[in-house]
Amino acid sequence: MQMNSTKLLILGFLITLLGGCASSSNIEATGNAAIADDMSIETITVSNNTGETFDGTDVVSMMRDAAREQATKYGLTSFGSASAYELEINIIQYSKGNAVARWMLPGAGKTILSVEAKLNDANGITVAESQATESIGAGGLYTIGAWKRVFDKVAKSLVGDIAELTGRSEKAQSSASSSRLNKRELLRVQGTP
Numbered sequence: 074m075q076m077n078s079t080k081l082l083i084l085g086f087l088i089t090l091l092g093g094c095a096s097s098s099n100i101e102a103t104g105n106a107a108i109a110d111d112m113s114i115e116t117i118t119v120s121n122n123t124g125e126t127f128d129g130t131d132v133v134s135m136m137r138d139a140a141r142e143q144a145t146k147y148g149l150t151s152f153g154s155a156s157a158y159e160l161e162i163n164i165i166q167y168s169k170g171n172a173v174a175r176w177m178l179p180g181a182g183k184t185i186l187s188v189e190a191k192l193n194d195a196n197g198i199t200v201a202e203s204q205a206t207e208s209i210g211a212g213g214l215y216t217i218g219a220w221k222r223v224f225d226k227v228a229k230s231l232v233g234d235i236a237e238l239t240g241r242s243e244k245a246q247s248s249a250s251s252s253r254l255n256k257r258e259l260l261r262v263q264g265t266p
Contacts, residue, residue, distance in 0.1 A: 100203040100234035108192070108200050108239050109156035114144045114232075116159040123167055132167055135221070136188065139228035147236040158200075159193045162231070169220040170209065184209045186223040190231050201238060205230040 102108070119137045140162060144150045170184030187206040191199045207226040 100201055100231075100238055102201050102238065103199050108158075109194075110239075111151070112149070112156045112158050112239060113151040114149045114160050114192075114235075115157035117141055117144070117162065118159065119162045119164065121167075122163045122165050125167075127167065127169060130169065130220070132164055132224075135224045136162055136164060136228065139224040140232060142225075143228040143232035147232050147241060149232065149236060149239075149241065157195050159197075160231075160235070161191045161193060163189045165189055166206075184220050184223055186227050188227055188231065192235060201235065203231055203234050205234075 117137050117140050119133045119140070121133050123132075140160060141150070144160070164186070166185060166187035168183060168185045170182045185206070185208040188204070190203045190205070192201040192203070193199050205227045207223045207230070209223065
């Protein structure tokens with residue numbers, strides 16, 4: 074009897090541990106506007122629509138920096154492109170959470186970030202709308218810092234959805250990045266800055 078209780082307790086712990094994170098994202102093209110093949114995210118604007126401030130945490134800057142980093146990783150930032158787009162991100166829910174509370178009582182101390190985004194073309198026409206949410210509701214001390222990581226995860230979901238919508242996969246972007254690096258090296262060898 075004692076052995077079964079122990080196994081049940083361990084099983085419950087593992088389910089809580091593995092089921093503590095949740096994420097979702099979706100993107101939809103809007104209207105009849107097509108996204109240009111040579112599109113580039115030139116501008117990223119972020120607004121905090123939660124109506125709250127977060128004890129010195131600049132959620133707007135954190136989201137903008139994470140989105141810019143992901144756009145660069147996916148090769149969606151060819152500045153000077155003829156097809157300049159704006160990514161407009163609205164933070165609609167954020168809770169910093171607490172790792173100790175998550176460890177003590179799964180569901181308490183939940184970290185959550187939820188955003189809505191629009192991809193606008195150079196004429197300001199919205200060509201795609203997206204939503205992404207990341208939450209961490211359970212886990213132990215290994216979830217310390219989750220309040221920062223949710224920004225990277227949400228940015229990866231948003232920008233990854235745009236890359237997929239435009240036909241630019243991670244694999245294609247890694248080879249494109251490598252190709253750009255090779256061109257830069259060639260230019261540097263030839264003496265061109």
